[in-house]
Amino acid sequence: MVGVLSDVREYYKSKYVTIEDLPSVGPTIASKLREMGFSTVESVAIATPKEIVAAGIGDKTARKIIKAARKAISIEFIRADELQRIRGNVLHLTTGSRTLDEIMGGGVETQSITEFYGEFGSGKCVAKDTQVLFFNSSTPQIGTISEVYERYRQQYGEKPYGNGFVVPAPSLEVIAFTGERFERVPSPYLYREGVKRLLRIRTLRGRELRLTRMHRLLTVTKAGLRWTKATDLRSACPVALPARLEMGSTSDLSPDDAYFIGLFVAEGTSKPLSISTARSEVAKWIEEYLRGRFGFNPRVEKRRRSYRVLLRKKCVELLGKLSECSASERYVPRSVLGANDSVAKHFLAGYLEGDGFLSSAVEICTKSKRLAIGLSYLLLKLGIQVTRSMKRTPKGIYYRLFIVGEDRNKLSSVPFRFSRYSIRTRGGAYGYPAAIADYIRRVYRETLGGGRGPIRKFRAGYKSRTFYHVFTRRGISRRQSFISRRVLEEIISFFEEGLKRLEEIRRGLLVDFDRRFREIYKAIPFPFRSLAPAVGLSKSGIGNYVTRACPRDERRRSEIRQALLREINLRIGKLRAAVEELTKLSQFSWDLVVEVSEIPYDDFVYDFVVPKGHTFIGGEIPTLLHNSQLCHQLCVTAQLPIEQGGLDGGALYIDTEQSFRVERIGQIARRFGLEPERVLHNIIYAEAYTSLPGSERVVVLNSGHFRQLPIGSVRPGGVSVQTFAFDLENGEMSVYPVTGFIRHRTNEPLYRIRTEYGREITVTGSHSLFIGVRFGKKRRTTARRKGNMRPVPFPASLLKVGDRVAIPARLPIPDHDVDAIDLYDKLAGKYEVVTDGN
Known part of the structure; x- marks a missing residue:
């Protein structure tokens, strides 16, 4: 019976090769299907009748087409015990959060696709009256986030999205923390949705924030800097603030x-x-x-x-x-x-x-x-x-x-003209959160401390210094709220000095271990006998080498040297991460939560969409607000050992928002005790681009001549391609080589855009065209006449009748030969080239 079913399937598979081969599909219906993204028999087979009807095809015909297409695809039955055997190979990847892992039944399953859809600001929004800092053109402005949303809604319209609504915001910028510094970044959309209740957070310095429960604030824990959900904040939790705002440097004022x-x-x-x-x-x-x-x-x-x-x-x-x-x-x-x-x-x-x-x-x-x-x-x-x-x-x-x-x-x-003000103070009621003391003590204990006593670790006078008490005295975080800038700077300096000492020990291990063995033994900041399990000896057995000398046996000597190297490298890694973490902490100012309460709201909440940084500045007193970055976390946890909830593997990161940050990967890697360079080496990165259908024609350079070709006909090895491109940096259009081709299937609807003067183009909804935006002194408007205009990328799905799209005024076709590349030659020997025929 199985053999018969297989033969039948093979018959239909050979019969229905293209969608034109399906019953009732002629050239007109095939064109409609392709416009809707159904360009293959497989894509039709997994579609619903409702999706096919949306292409302008009758319900009865749609069902007939789908039924025929499903005959040609492979749908097989297996026994439950075979399924159990297959499921036995499924592993679970930790998200880094125990609560989220439990909700997902142990973590993210392998051999499956898991979608995380925090639709724009979904669940991570702020109240409508939250003050925000934003830039329209180059001018900094402060206003409520609802006013910003309404301004762009009136100008560009609002569209439903998920549980709420979204408006495009070309040229809108905010200040975001991008991992290393604060900088101005684009915020191409604003989002809003309705909620019934909010959390109200009050702080020691007078802030009052009204946020959804899932919104995150940057705080400090025993593990260092952490983004924490508003619902998890408690009284006395420190909250990070920008230490300084760069809002511009131009003005006509004297x-x-x-x-x-x-x-x-x-x-x-x-x-x-x-x-x-x-x-x-x-x-x-x-x-x-x-x-x-x-x-x-x-x-x-x-x-x-x-x-x-x-x-x-x-x-x-x-x-x-x-x-x-x-x-x-x-x-x-x-x-x-x-x-x-x-x-x-x-x-x-x-x-x-x-x-x-x-x-x-x-x-x-x-x-x-x-x-x-x-x-x-x-x-x-x-x-x-x-x-x-x-x-x-x-x-x-x-x-x-x-x-x-x-x-x-x-x-x-400040240049007072009729007053004198000069005061010098080395402290005050505020500074850096004392909660960081628990983190500092742990780092010290795991790197420069470790049971060898203070004489071996400190020069004379350290024990009487204030910063040394942070290492050795418990309860600092309970007895005081802040530590001063001077104390934190001394701690960072001490860790940097300790890092240099560890690196010097490592050089001795690599260069002259035999001769410098006793010198290294005296310098290491941990008991030498703690290495006994790593080399398969008892503590007394490994202790004998201290009194007698380094072992003569080459194998044993190598084992001890490698054990020392592993321990020193581990401590160097932790110390580097701590110096980076504390240096970053010193770039912020800090406040303390004094109250978290739930309040009724029943209105819209709002959010900026910030692909680069996922943060913005808001509040009546400036505060750092944030959205989450789960995919960065998974790229790292995938490389953990299986027993720690990882996969002992690597990751492929496809970036649809240009939001991938190498710095953030490094921070997460150090948190899990991994080497950032090794983690980055195991991540394959690619940007996802918007697309054109295969029939759309593009201007390319082929054999020294410019031609219009359907983009779908451009194949590796077929033509050497250069094309016209517009450089946003210098505003010039030039000929650039095409260095790669991307082709993919999509179920996304296509948009046909016709212009007043006869242009027509078909693109995916996420493909961006450039619209002309004019910037004036009073407000920015969509350009209706020539003037101070700027081309701004705009998604096709959000264009409306009346929008003006940018077109080239002329094509700078050169009068000399232009160097071209043959992509097929570039790929030969490195990649497998897949074409329609194979």
Whole structure:
């Protein structure tokens, strides 16, 4: 019976080779099927009638076509005991999370495809009123994430996606932590979905964040820096903050302009347009500035305890909308946020001399919430953290910002004109989280400690130093919240010195082990007898070599040398990882969670889609917010030994978002005690590109002549190909060699795009075309006329009628021969070339 079924299947397999061979499929229906992505008999066989009907084919015909296609594919039955034998070869790959492993029945199964779909921000979003820092063109702006979403929704439209909605955001940028540093990166989409409840997180320095339970914050544990879900945070958990924000360095403002605007924001009024001050020298400076800048002598009204300087309409152009704001509506102008440090400092000097309190503690008090938010971001531009509180009075809420601790030292560079401020402090209430002490103690114990006593490990005087107490005294993380910058710097320096000592020991093992054996024995930071199990000796047996000398037996001598090398290499690896981790920790500022509570919400939550870095800056006081990177984790855990939940193998990483980060792989590898270089060697990386159907024609160079060919007909060995490409960096179109071909099947719908002047192209929905976007002073709009335009990549699936797509103004066909490559020759002897015939 089985033989008969096999013969029948082989008959239909030979009969139905292409989709045109299927019953009821003529040229018209075949064209419709290919447009929908069903270009093979196999793809039709696994389709549903509903999917075929979507191509414009009747339901009855669709079922008939599918039935015929399924006769040609291999569907076999096996006994259950055979299935059990096959399943016996299935292994489980750990995700690195015990909870997730349990949910998945032991981890990710091999011999299967597992989809992780955190659709854009799904489950990892923030409340609609969360303040975010973003860039539209080159201008930094601060606003709520819902306002940013709505701006792009009105401009480009909104589309359903998963459990929510998505809007494209060409040219939108945010500041992200990319693994080594903070930098501006694109955020091509925004996402939103509805939720019923949120978590509210309050911190020691006055932050209040409203997040979904799955949103992650960077914190510190005994294992080092870790991204932790909001639902897992507890009171006293440290939370990482950006230590400094680079928001731009260009501005049309002069230092005097910035100082004047700072004074107006502090003490100005709109009715009448004026600035009031209690200091005569400030009033005199304003008079001189207005006379020189705008050419008029202002009227100065002297009151009992103050001076009021009346301004004129000429000042409105400089002040902008600030000239119309009340005290509760004031803000930091964009021209100041995006300016260089000098302009920002002069603005702060004007504001603090107008409305600040400068003493051992620096305080700023304002009725404007928007101004308090802007000042916290502007101060962080200079590396100054603030603590915020609110004061409720019968006249309303006042927002108070405090600059304390070592951050006060940084104000000495602010160019005050009529005040003197200079303070020096080596500590304060805030610093680096003391929770890192548990991690530091563990690293010390596993690398430079280990039971040999302090004399062998430290030079005289170390035991009396403060940082040494972090290594040896338990409970520091329970007795205090922070450790100072000086202590952390000394710990990093000590670890770096220890790393050099271990590397010197390793050189002695590799170069002159026999002669330097006793010297090495005295220098190693662990008991020599601890190597006994590794060489198959008792502790007393291996101890004999210390008194007698290195063994004469070459095999035994080699075993001891290799055991020492393995231990030293392990400790060097851990110490390098610790130095990197602590150096990275020192790049952040820190706050402590004081309360986590669940609150009702019943509204939309929002998220930026940030392929590079998966982080952005948000909150009323700047905070680092994050999305997860599970695929990086699996690339590493796949290389763990099987007994540790790995596969003892490698990984193939296909990158669809250009989000793969070598630095992140290194961090995860060191966490699992693996060598980053070896882990990276076992990862095969490829970027996934958007695609064109085989019938789409492209311009290529063949034998010195330019021709239009269907892209599907371009084959390795068929033609040597160069084609036209547009370089976004220099804005030029040139001829470039095609160095590779990619062909794949897809069930993704195809999009046919027709233009007003007769162009037509068919592409996958994720394929990007360039649309013209014009950037003006007031807002960015889709270009309807020539001007200050920029080509921006835009997915075909999100294009709408009326969008303008970029086309080449001319093709720079050269009048000389262009060097071409033969891809077939390049591949010969290295790869197996697969063509339609084989």
